[in-house]
Amino acid sequence: MEVKLEDLFNECIEELAKIGINFDSQIDIKISKRNNKRYGCCKYEQPILETAYRNKRNIYYKSYNKYHIEISRWVLDLNKEIIKNTIMHELVHCIPSCNNHGKEFKKYANIINNKLGYNITRLGNKREDFEKSNIKYDDDKSYKYKIICTNCGMIYYRNRISKNFLRIYRCSKCKGKLKFI
Numbered sequence: 733m734e735v736k737l738e739d740l741f742n743e744c745i746e747e748l749a750k751i752g753i754n755f756d757s758q759i760d761i762k763i764s765k766r767n768n769k770r771y772g773c774c775k776y777e778q779p780i781l782e783t784a785y786r787n788k789r790n791i792y793y794k795s796y797n798k799y800h801i802e803i804s805r806w807v808l809d810l811n812k813e814i815i816k817n818t819i820m821h822e823l824v825h826c827i828p829s830c831n832n833h834g835k836e837f838k839k840y841a842n843i844i845n846n847k848l849g850y851n852i853t854r855l856g857n858k859r860e861d862f863e864k865s866n867i868k869y870d871d872d873k874s875y876k877y878k879i880i881c882t883n884c885g886m887i888y889y890r891n892r893i894s895k896n897f898l899r900i901y902r903c904s905k906c907k908g909k910l911k912f913i
C-alpha cells in the first residue's frame with residue numbers, strides 16, 4: 733500500500749516539474765494513522781524565517797523546510813486518478829503561500845487543472861468520487877469495517893456491524909455475497 737502511494741506521489745512531482753513547479757522543501761507522504769473523514773492533510777515544520785510576515789497579532793510564514801503529507805487510508809480504495817488528485821491537492825499546500833485555500837492556492841490549483849487535466853478543488857466531492865470508484869457512499873459512517881461484494885466488487889464501509897451481518901446482508905447493487913476485507 734505504502735509503495736503504491738509513494739509511486740503516485742513521484743508521478744505527481746514529475747508532472748509538476750514538467751510545468752515548471754518545483755519544490756525546494758523536503759516533502760514526504762504517508763497513509764494517515766487515524767481514520768479521518770477528510771481526504772488528506774499537509775503538516776509543516778521548520779518555517780523559513782526570511783519568508784515571515786506579521787499582522788497585528790500573529791506572525792505568518794510563507795514557506796517551510798519540511799512538509800508531511802498524510803492521505804487517509806480509504807482514499808487508496810478510490811480510482812487512481814482520484815488518489816492522484818488528492819496528492820496534487822496536498823502538494824499545492826507545499827507551494828509557498830499556499831498552506832490555506834486562499835488566493836495563491838486557487839491560482840496554482842487552476843494552473844495544474846488546466847495544464848495537467850486535474851480537478852483540484854477546495855474540498856473534493858466525496859459522493860462523486862465514491863460513485864466513480866464503485867464504493868457505496870455513506871457520509872455518516874466512519875471506515876472501521878470494509879466489506880466487498882464478491883460478485884461486483886462494490887465496497888462498503890461500516891462503523892459498527894452486527895454479529896450476523898454477512899448472513900443477513902447482500903450487496904445492494906447486485907445482491908451478491910459480501911465479505912470482509
Ligand SMILES: [Zn+2]
Pocket residue numbers: 821822825833854
Ligand atoms: Zn487543502
Ligand SMILES: [Zn+2]
Pocket residue numbers: 881882883884885886903904905906907908
Ligand atoms: Zn455486488
